[in-house]
Amino acid sequence: xxxxxxxxxxxxxxxxxxxxxxxxxxxxxxxxxxxxxxxxxxxxxxxxxxxxxxxxxxxxxxxxxxxxxxxxxxxxxxxxxxxxxxxxxxxxxxxxxxxxxxxxxxxxxxxxxxxxxxxxxxxxxxxxxxxxxxxxxxxxxxxxxxxxxxxxxxxxxxxxxxxxxxxxxxxxxxxxxxxxxxxxxxxxxxxxxxxxxxxxxxxxxxxxxxxxxxxxxxxxxxxxxxxxxxxxxxxxxxxxxxxxxxxxxxxxxxxxxxxxxxxxxxxxxxxxxxxxxxxxxxxxxxx
Amino acid sequence: xxxxxxxxxxxxxxxxxxxxxxxxxxxxxxxxxxxxxxxxxxxxxxxxxxxxxxxxxxxxxxxxxxxxxxxxxxxxxxxxxxxxxxxxxxxxxxxxxxxxxxxxxxxxxxxxxxxxxxxxxxxxxxxxxxxxxxxxxxxxxxxxxxxxxxxxxxxxxxxxxxxxxxxxxxxxxxxxxxxxxxxxxxxxxxxxxxxxxxxxxxxxxxxxxxxxxxxxxxxxxxxxxxxxxxxxxxxxxxxxxxxxxxxxxxxxxxxxxxxxxxxxxxxxxxxxxxxxxxxxxxxxxxxxxxxxxxxxxxxxxxxxxxxxxxxx
Numbered sequence: 001x002x003x004x005x006x007x008x009x010x011x012x013x014x015x016x017x018x019x020x021x022x023x024x025x026x027x028x029x030x031x032x033x034x035x036x037x038x039x040x041x042x043x044x045x046x047x048x049x050x051x052x053x054x055x056x057x058x059x060x061x062x063x064x065x066x067x068x069x070x071x072x073x074x075x076x077x078x079x080x081x082x083x084x085x086x087x088x089x090x091x092x093x094x095x096x097x098x099x100x101x102x103x104x105x106x107x108x109x110x111x112x113x114x115x116x117x118x119x120x121x122x123x124x125x126x127x128x129x130x131x132x133x134x135x136x137x138x139x140x141x142x143x144x145x146x147x148x149x150x151x152x153x154x155x156x157x158x159x160x161x162x163x164x165x166x167x168x169x170x171x172x173x174x175x176x177x178x179x180x181x182x183x184x185x186x187x188x189x190x191x192x193x194x195x196x197x198x199x200x201x202x203x204x205x206x207x208x209x210x211x212x213x214x215x216x217x218x219x220x221x222x223x224x225x226x227x228x229x230x231x232x233x234x235x236x237x238x239x240x241x242x243x244x245x246x247x248x249x250x251x252x253x254x255x256x257x258x259x260x261x262x263x264x265x266x267x268x269x270x271x272x273x274x275x276x277x278x279x280x281x282x283x284x285x286x287x
Numbered sequence: 288x289x290x291x292x293x294x295x296x297x298x299x300x301x302x303x304x305x306x307x308x309x310x311x312x313x314x315x316x317x318x319x320x321x322x323x324x325x326x327x328x329x330x331x332x333x334x335x336x337x338x339x340x341x342x343x344x345x346x347x348x349x350x351x352x353x354x355x356x357x358x359x360x361x362x363x364x365x366x367x368x369x370x371x372x373x374x375x376x377x378x379x380x381x382x383x384x385x386x387x388x389x390x391x392x393x394x395x396x397x398x399x400x401x402x403x404x405x406x407x408x409x410x411x412x413x414x415x416x417x418x419x420x421x422x423x424x425x426x427x428x429x430x431x432x433x434x435x436x437x438x439x440x441x442x443x444x445x446x447x448x449x450x451x452x453x454x455x456x457x458x459x460x461x462x463x464x465x466x467x468x469x470x471x472x473x474x475x476x477x478x479x480x481x482x483x484x485x486x487x488x489x490x491x492x493x494x495x496x497x498x499x500x501x502x503x504x505x506x507x508x509x510x511x512x513x514x515x516x517x518x519x520x521x522x523x524x525x526x527x528x529x530x531x532x533x534x535x536x537x538x539x540x541x542x543x544x545x546x547x548x549x550x551x552x553x554x555x556x557x558x559x560x561x562x563x564x565x566x567x568x569x570x571x572x573x574x575x576x577x578x579x580x581x582x583x584x585x586x587x588x589x590x591x592x593x594x595x596x597x598x599x
Contacts, residue, residue: 125303125304125307126307128300128303128304128307129303129304129307129308129311131531131534131583132304132307132308132534132576132577132579132580132583133308133311133534133572133575133576133579134534134535134537134538134541134575134576134579135534135535135538136535136538136539136541136542137534137537137538137541137556137571137572137575137576138311138572138576140541140556140557140560141315141556141568141569141571141572142315142318144559144560144565144568145315145316145318145565145568146318217429217430221430221432221433224432224434224435225432225433225434225542228432228434228542229542229545229557230561231560241432241434244434244435244438248438251438251441251442251446252442252446252447255442258435258438259439262431262432262435262438262439265430265431265432265435266427266430266431266435267430268430269429269430269431270426270427270430273426273429273430274426
């Protein structure tokens with residue numbers, strides 16, 4: 001407003017300046033880290049200077065140098081190449097461990113939230129039960145029974161993980177179904193499924209999407225932990241948890257074997273967290 | 288004060304949860320591909336041995352009867368016999384549980400010790416350098432896997448500076464505390480990050496609430512306003528979050544105990560997996576889940592005594 005403007009200056013009919021779409025800083029930072037991670041995950045060979053699995057007995061336990069910026073392990077394998085190749089597996093873990101729980105949980109949450117009643121009561125009891133199991137302990141127990149390996153880890157996470165999405169979506173659906181536009185849909189004679197999934201769900205899904213980002217970060221932590229314990233990805237596969245476990249006996253003498261894969265975990269986790277925070281800010285999701 | 292009615296109501300609510308826990312732990316072992324008896328005995332067992340264990344475990348009876356027997360034994364405190372060490376699972380778990388509980392309690396204590404003051408600093412200096420640094424550090428802390436933090440602390444403070452032992456549990460109570468300090472700190476860091484973030488927001492909300500203005504207007508010193516009025520209200524949501532994270536803390540203990548070679552329940556879990564000792568895995572999962580549900584109960588009671596509206 002210019003100086004000395006009248007207090008009752010009429011509102012302009014058309015905005016003179018187009019509103020700039022302001023993206024939250026966290027979102028941009030998160031997207032950049034994610035783009036970096038995905039590039040390495042899809043094209044590891046373009047960036048890795050060496051074969052991640054090739055032994056080199058002339059370069060055993062070498063500290064970081066120009067030839068091997070992240071050093072080498074006890075088999076002379078280049079740690080930079082192994083850390084880069086691990087992006088493929090760990091980004092897969094983040095995606096595959098979360099996509100099925102996310103979709104299934106969202107669908108179940110939509111139905112539970114829309115119909116409510118007995119379904120909601122039963123679901124509430126189920127949630128109460130599931131959250132009493134320490135997530136890691138339950139996943140470890142299921143993996144222990146099914147046998148170590150990535151596929152069984154996905155099954156274990158999937159059996160538990162959907163509950164959290166369903167709870168978020170159900171809570172939001174309960175609010176949405178009472179709004180006027182839901183009634184409008186009913187007046188138009190639309191079926192329940194059409195109202196729930198096509199009209200209400202798009203407005204109820206934001207918290208679940210934000211949680212998806214956090215969940216991917218959590219699943220990287222979980223996947224690397226299981227890898228470290230020998231229950232997830234199996235050596236000699238390049239996976240950050242497996243790499244760190246491989247270096248744990250050399251930690252005092254050859255710290256670089258475990259340190260650099262750990263930094264990759266932190267950076268990727270940070271990327272997903274920032275993305276989640278940014279999305280929450282953008283979609284005005286209160287957490 | 289807590290009303291007896293609320294306490295009773297909350298105690299009754301735990302029953303369906305306990306039933307659910309028993310059902311799930313029963314079903315977990317039924318997930319085994321093929322026959323549990325042959326899975327437990329391994330590849331080298333003869334058909335006769337498998338058949339005997341099969342009958343011993345009651346696997347030839349209908350599933351519902353098997354469940355009934357399992358539930359009945361659990362209620363009597365019988366969690367079966369470990370296939371690895373041929374001892375009652377209940378006794379092995381009880382032997383190992385104190386270390387895990389002490390570790391978890393210490394971690395929870397350290398987490399609060401870190402989170403509360405830092406949350407205050409961050410909230411009171413909102414948007415300034417201190418706030419940004421604290422928040423940044425905790426964001427990084429949240430992205431660090433427990434085993435990685437453990438390895439770093441172990442290397443720096445135990446192997447490097449020799450301030451702490453490299454592993455183990457010690458013989459006396461004081462030595463337990465000394466041995467468990469680094470593992471507890473490892474566990475505490477991620478919990479502190481979660482609590483700090485929540486508490487900071489809660490303090491910011493409480494600072495601008497009418498009752499805080501009123502307390503200041505009454506002329507109360509800032510210290511009293513902050514601790515008696517702001518902190519108490521800000522802690523309510525943090526107590527809930529704290530309770531919800533007890534499961535995560537116990538889960539983290541499994542990994543921490545492995546890193547620091549502590550003979551606790553978590554280590555037992557991993558050892559049992561390698562030994563294919565399914566009764567122990569089953570028993571441990573059950574005991575840990577029951578512990579968490581009791582922790583939830585306590586959290587709700589604490590929350591209700593902090594905020595009487597919860598109980599209504």
